[in-house]
Amino acid sequence: xxxxxxxxxxxxxxxxxxxxxxxxxxxxxxxxxxxxxxxxxxxxxxxxxxxxxxxxxxxxxxxxxxxxxxxxxxxxxxxxxxxxxxxxxxxxxxxxxxxxxxxxxxxxxxxxxxxxxxxxxxxxxxxxxxxxxxxxxxxxxxxxxxxxxxxxxxxxxxxxxxxxxxxxxxxxxxxxxxxxxxxxxxxxxxxxxxxxxxxxxxxxxxxxxxxxxxxxxxxxxxxxxxxxxxxxxxxxxxxxxxxxxxxxxxxxxxxxxxxxxxxxxxxxxxxxxxxxxxxxxxxxxxxxxxxxxxxxxxxxxxxxxxxxxxxxxxxxxxxxxxxxxxxxxxxxxxxxxxxxxxxxxxxxxxxxxxx
Numbered sequence: 072x073x074x075x076x077x078x079x080x081x082x083x084x085x086x087x088x089x090x091x092x093x094x095x096x097x098x099x100x101x102x103x104x105x106x107x108x109x110x111x112x113x114x115x116x117x118x119x120x121x122x123x124x125x126x127x128x129x130x131x132x133x134x135x136x137x138x139x140x141x142x143x144x145x146x147x148x149x150x151x152x153x154x155x156x157x158x159x160x161x162x163x164x165x166x167x168x169x170x171x172x173x174x175x176x177x178x179x180x181x182x183x184x185x186x187x188x189x190x191x192x193x194x195x196x197x198x199x200x201x202x203x204x205x206x207x208x209x210x211x212x213x214x215x216x217x218x219x220x221x222x223x224x225x226x227x228x229x230x231x232x233x234x235x236x237x238x239x240x241x242x243x244x245x246x247x248x249x250x251x252x253x254x255x256x257x258x259x260x261x262x263x264x265x266x267x268x269x270x271x272x273x274x275x276x277x278x279x280x281x282x283x284x285x286x287x288x289x290x291x292x293x294x295x296x297x298x299x300x301x302x303x304x305x306x307x308x309x310x311x312x313x314x315x316x317x318x319x320x321x322x323x324x325x326x327x328x329x330x331x332x333x334x335x336x337x338x339x340x341x342x343x344x345x346x347x348x349x350x351x352x353x354x355x356x357x358x359x360x361x362x363x364x365x366x367x368x369x370x371x372x373x374x375x376x377x378x379x380x381x382x383x384x385x386x387x388x389x390x391x392x393x394x395x396x397x398x399x400x401x402x403x404x405x406x407x408x409x410x411x412x413x414x415x416x417x418x419x420x421x422x423x424x425x426x
Contacts, residue, residue, distance in 0.1 A: 094152070094426055102158045109151040109165070110425045114214070115144045120403075120415025126169075127216035128404045130335030130371060130380045134413040147173070147181050148216050151426075161191040163200075169216075186227065196232040203232055203241040203270040204330055206283040206307035209321045211353035211367040212388070214400035214421040219382040221332050221404070222351035222369025223321040224285075224305060228268075237274040242267040247291045248329050249339030259339040263292040280317065282308035287330060291338050299344045301326030307351075314357060321351040332371035335380040346374035361390040377409035394425045 094108025118124045119140040123133040126145060152165035170184030189198035201207055205224035212218075217225060232241035245268050247259035266289075274283040289301040303325025310318045323331050327347055328338030336347040353367035368383035384402025391397065398421045405414040 094154075102156075104156045106154040106156075107152070108154070108426055110149065110423055111146070112148045112421060112423045113144070113146050114148065114419060114421050115142070116417060116419045117142050118415050118417045121413045122404060122406060122415040124415075128221065128382055129333040130221035130382075131333075132406070132413075134406065134411055145173070150186065152187070159193055161189075163187055163189045163191075194234050196230070196234065199227055199229045202226040202228045202243060202330065203230065203239050203272050204285045204287050204303075204305060206272075206274070206281070206285075206305075206309075206321065208281060208309040209307040209319045209351065211319055211351065211369075212355055212363075212365045212386075213367065213384065214386055214388075214398045214419045215384070215402065215417075217333075219351055219353075219367050219369025219384070221335050221371050221380050221382045222349045223307070224323060224327075224331050225333055226330055237276065239270075239272045239274075241270045243270060244268070245289060246329060247293075247338055249337035249345065251341055257294055258342055259337075260292045260294045260296075263296075264290075266290045278311075280308060280310040282306065282310075285323075287325070287327065289326070289338075291326075291328075291344060293339055293342060295342070299339070301328065301338065301344055303327040303330065305331075312354075315363075316354070316356050319351070319353040319355070321349070323350075324348040332380065335371040335378060336373045337376065340373075340375040343375045345376060348372050358387075363388055379405075379407040381405045381407070396423050396425075397421065398423070 094106045096104055096106040098104050121135045121138050123135060124141045125132060147168045150165060150167040155162040165187040166183045166185055168181040168183055170182030173179060173181040187200045189196055189200045228243040230241045230243040232239055245264035247261045247264055249259040250256055251258050269288045272283055272285040274281055285305045287303045291299045291301050303323060305323035307321035312318055326344045328336055328345055331347060331349040337345050349371040351369040353365055355363060355365040357363045364387045366385045370381045372379045382404040384400055386398055386400035388396050388398035400419045403414060403416045
């Protein structure tokens with residue numbers, strides 16, 4: 072047995088393979104393998120304006136009394152993942168370092184944070200990963216951690232999902248979220264969320280790219296012991312254009328709350344189910360085989376809270392090796408609400424090494 076294991080390990084080491092986004096795979100035997108992947112990313116960010124500084128913008132923030140500026144350097148986006156394959160069963164685990172901590176006075180330690188933890192068997196997926204409602208290929212390539220997520224779906228949920236070709240059906244973890252909009256008193260009661268969120272998505276794919284249509288049905292709970300129905304739809308995709316260029320987009324509307332815009336829209340506001348409309352538009356152009364740029368804009372508007380939040384920018388990335396790239400991005404985020412008018416500009420430099 073020991074000899075057999077040594078042979079399997081030696082074979083795995085001999086078959087070690089790497090690619091820019093594939094990681095390193097150890098083939099243990101005919102049906103078992105382990106893949107290690109991730110990247111190291113170092114960011115330097117300068118922000119100037121009257122929206123409180125953040126490592127990345129979530130669509131919210133505290134307006135400042137006057138303009139302020141700040142430089143910050145951080146490596147929190149760096150991540151590590153592992154994929155385990157045993158026949159028809161695949162396990163995937165990923166973490167980054169946005170879990171808290173990061174005391175810059177002493178050691179600048181940052182806590183690991185769980186991103187994905189899934190088990191896949193045949194057509195079923197169990198665990199925490201990107202919500203079925205979103206189309207990950209529609210996200211813009213940005214130096215900013217998440218880019219203009221103010222205009223798109225950007226949620227990781229724990230779920231049970233069934234996939235059959237282009238069709239996906241899922242029940243996902245519920246979370247009623249919202250406040251009265253005055254002093255932050257909770258208006259939603261997540262403690263009584265007794266029904267999961269129901270999501271259906273169909274994706275059309277071809278040599279031209281892909282487009283998905285998603286629908287969401289939820290039950291929201293208020294602090295007055297009432298329940299409210301919430302529905303929403305989204306169309307998103309990535310379309311190939313000229314050469315290696317592509318156009319990415321996402322449009323969504325309905326009672327989407329936490330499913331879009333991150334903190335730009337709530338589920339319930341002043342006792343009413345929030346209506347929101349969001350969009351993301353991005354175009355990526357390849358100047359050469361190893362140099363590319365994206366221009367992007369994301370926006371969310373809401374009815375009950377009367378919010379209008381935008382994030383736009385432009386960047387350039389260059390790969391010096393297949394694994395090593397450097398990028399520069401200039402952008403702005405704006406809060407143009409009923410009682411808030413604030414904006415901040417940012418400039419960011421990133422170095423990224425893909426494992």
